[in-house]
Amino acid sequence: MEILGNLFYGLGIALSPQNLLMALFGVVLGVAIGAMPGLGSVNGVAILLPITFAVPPTSAIIFLAAIYYGAMYGGAISSITLNIPGASTAVATTFDGYPLARKGKAADALVTAAVASFIGGTLSIVLFTFFAPPLAEFALRFGPPEEFAVVLLAYATFAGLGGESPLKTIIATMLGLLMSTVGTDIVSGSPRLIFGGITGFYHGINFLVLAIGIYGVGEIFYTLEEGFKTKERYQAKLGVQEIVSTLKNLTKCTPTIARGSLLGFFVGMLPAAGATPASFMSYSIAKRFAKNPEEFGKGALEGVAAPECANNAASTGSMLPMLTLGIPGSPTTAVMLGALFVWGLVPGPRLFVENAEFVWGLTGSLYIANTMAVIVAIFAVPIFIWMLRMPMTILAPIILVVCAVGGFSPTQDMFDVYLMFIFGAVGYIFRKLDYPLAPMVLALVLGGLTERTFRQSMIMSHGSPGIFFDFAGHPIAAALMMVSAVLFILPLIPMIFRFRVSRSGTSA
């Protein structure tokens, strides 16, 4: 009951005209930032941080959280319409979102993304409201071995999601992992694989540079080949009728969304992981549970709903350790945490007591910002559909410019823009040769985290891998390792079976 009282108190703060305006402003900017490839919520929040210096901390955090939220919605837009993920969190959305757009169902995909985001976000906020302090205690139990186990679980859920050829999937994954080792080695602190001191490699290969390169630029190359004909695929309409019919279709996504939201919240809450692995895991779990797994990757609505509900749920989840433990659950919350310090607030359990207005004002505003975001996102759909109807001769140069800006903004280094165009060519060749791109991207996203947590665990255990299977000392890690093992083995069984069948078939 005390929590309900606090919640109403918070809603009261969030509904003050100034805060309401800040939330709306933040959501609109967030959707726009999210839709701009490369800008994403991290850069959006960092760039717009100075604007908040003029207002009290509560309004400021409401504004920043609204941007974060809006960007999660916006990220889906360019993923679906252009096959360019607006942020790392929206990569999984391209898998089915773009095929849907090509089939002329961009509007369905966009509405599904918005609604799934809304449900994921709202469920997550409810969990946040009622269980923040005990969940923070739980998050504290995650050290390097547990974090490594979570990452491994992400790979495990994703195994078997590649293309037709397991060998090509493995090659793509390895390439991604290899790229993740470029840059500074966390354990020794020395630069690695910088090819004799190319300064552009010091900060490593940014994930967005690869993603925008192989998806965005690669897509342009691909389209060049097909020729610049205006295609019928973009003749989508969007009226009240279409929205209603999409919503009706969405009911079959309910289990997917429920699973994805819960998963997203918990993965987001863990200090290391964040929204990107959450969205990948949600996608692959949705495929495993689906009645129609063969439609995934070819334009299944569940394939859009799953990552979108998860990334929104995770974004709320990642605010939990930020406020209660002072550690960020995602890069964006790292910047927000910095802002907290700038405002003179100390995160931790005491923040909930000493700065109740701040914490509950933020919680209240999450409900409001989430509702605003779904409305803004749906209203924005016709604009993007209109954009898609532009002839490719106009659209292609615009996309290339947007890609270049996206490649430049994370590190503000021209080197990364050149690298991005190289990745564009790589993406084109890979697609021609039928190599799956997603495992490479996932490996680059998770590679650094995998290596870091593994090596930290090994240092902690003085070189013994037993730390991952120690049910007494690290029960969470051990349990997660078991689940991963099962998930790795499961897809192998039919594969081995098939292999045997085909061999006996040829010998016969």
Added chain:
Amino acid sequence: MKSLKPSKRAIPFLTLALSLLIVVALGTTQALAAWKPTRPIEFVIMAGKGGGADRIARLMQKIVTQNKWSPQPLVPINKKGGSGAEAMLYLLSKKGNPHVILVTLNSFFTTPALRKLPVNYTKLTPVYRLAMDTFLLWVNTKSGIKNMDDFVKAVKAKKGKWTMGGTGKMQEDQLVTNMLMQAYGLKGMITYVPFRGGGTVAKNLAGGHVDSTVNNPSEGLPHYPGKMKPIAALTPERIPAFKDVPTFKELGQPQLVYFMQRSINAPGGIPKDALAWYTDLFNKLCNSKEWKDYTSSKALNRACLSGAPLGKFFADEDVKHKKLLMGMGLLKN
């Protein structure tokens, strides 16, 4: 009529001469007037977004913006690669450019020495030192360790399996750890586990994943006093926010003093006027109420220093860090 012709012809010349005069005059007045930034100032941070250096940089940005002290905005840019190598090499490439400044950590000394970079503090222009961050030795409250004697006993009892979490490798935290081991005869008994940021380090101690840390006060505060307990401070005097915590000096180890300097540097060879403008700007900042409030609430030492004394401070710190690295066998003469 004839007399008019040359004068007509003279008009363009006259105009040209006049305009030249104006340009020259304007140029000199501009040179005489104090330098002011004419483009946005790149505020390079030698660490990633959300880390300690990043927070300080964004706080400075806030104070400067709110007080309208600069006609051009400060734009923070994170160059975190190679433990600061990327940022320092970037400043080297911007020689003579007064629109770039760098906010530093102590990797400002260790990285150039360890990586043999073509740049170190002497290739840059020292501008201002704003603060010295302090270090404390922390343990988990559940460990029951109350003082340094308990700590040494506990480490020895673990027979080489004691872990110390810290940020990065061969950076501040590991240097402090090594100083501790030398002072208390614990060589080889503490395993150093590197993490990505101070907040993560503190969380891993609070969650019981490592046995001790040497976090800055601001990093430990979220878990204090519930989960983390400070044992001793690496400062010459007790830290006001932790009055009950003794210093190592009091405990008979006066050499265990270590600070993290937070200072501003510009590329080498910038105009004198530009240096004067920045010195004035950061002098105002260091003496502002906002900066005083922040440093006292985060238990940092506000330490305003510029000019020649700052140059000497850098030289001393550089020698000190090289000695520390040599003591660890990481650097040869």
